[in-house]
Amino acid sequence: MLNLKTGKAFRRLNGDKSTVPDPNFIPKVEGEVLLKRKEDGPTEPINFSVDGIAISPDGNILYYCPLSSRNLYSIETELLRNRSIPDEVLSSYVKNLGEKGASDGLISDAKGTVYAGDYENNSIRTILLDGTMKTIAHDPRILWPDTLSIGPDKYLYFIANQLNRQADYHYGKDLREKPYRLFRIKIDELPAPTK
Structure with missing residues (x-):
């Protein structure tokens, strides 16, 4: 958590199973x-x-996911800001919203729909307010x-960063293909407002 007015920062849910x-x-x-x-060691x-x-959009819910997971989690931002709540208690307020695919990036639109990459399936998924999840784009180039x-x-914009092709995952050989790609999908929604 970062207070933009004071510049003070603190961590929440550090080491929690959801993070x-x-x-x-x-x-x-x-x-x-x-x-x-x-290149020089075991896998x-x-x-x-x-x-x-x-x-x-109202700033009241934070959605998040570990990169090494398929689950999407949420928590009320008011609870995160309340430093009197210990992390072990705060953890009980975390909601597991289910499997949405393995994601690196997330964003929400002005209506509250969450968009998530799904790097295992070369896809972009949506998570609606009622919890419904669906794939809106699938392409081997993603x-x-x-x-x-x-x-x-x-439009929803995103890149294909080819992280899985980096040298760390191929015995020192970088398999990424350039130029990198920037994609866009018409979603007919505005971004969530920023305050």
Whole structure:
């Protein structure tokens, strides 16, 4: 948490099961298990903590997900700001909204729909306010979708960063193909307002 007026920051839910890698998570990307494959060492699983974040249009709900997980979580921002609530108690207020696919990027629109990349399935998914999840884009070129943004033109923009093709996952050989791609999808919704 960062107070933009004072510049003071503090951590919440540090080490909580909703913010750390799922120990049973084994991602498959482009048909193979994604592991760290260093040039000079043994393979090991990827273990990335919370990475994707989005906020509801009214600023009252924070959505988040660890990169090494398929689950989407949420919590009321008022609870996060209340420093008198210890993390072990705060954890009981976290909601697991279910599996939405493995995501790097998240964003929400002005109506509260959350958009998530699904890097295992080369897809973009939506999570509606009623919890309904659906795929809105699927294409083999959507290699590790990330950095989601909604423009005033009512398009969802995102990149394919090809993270799974980086050298760390292929014994030192970088397999990414350039130029990198920027995609857009017409969603007919404005971005969530910022305050």
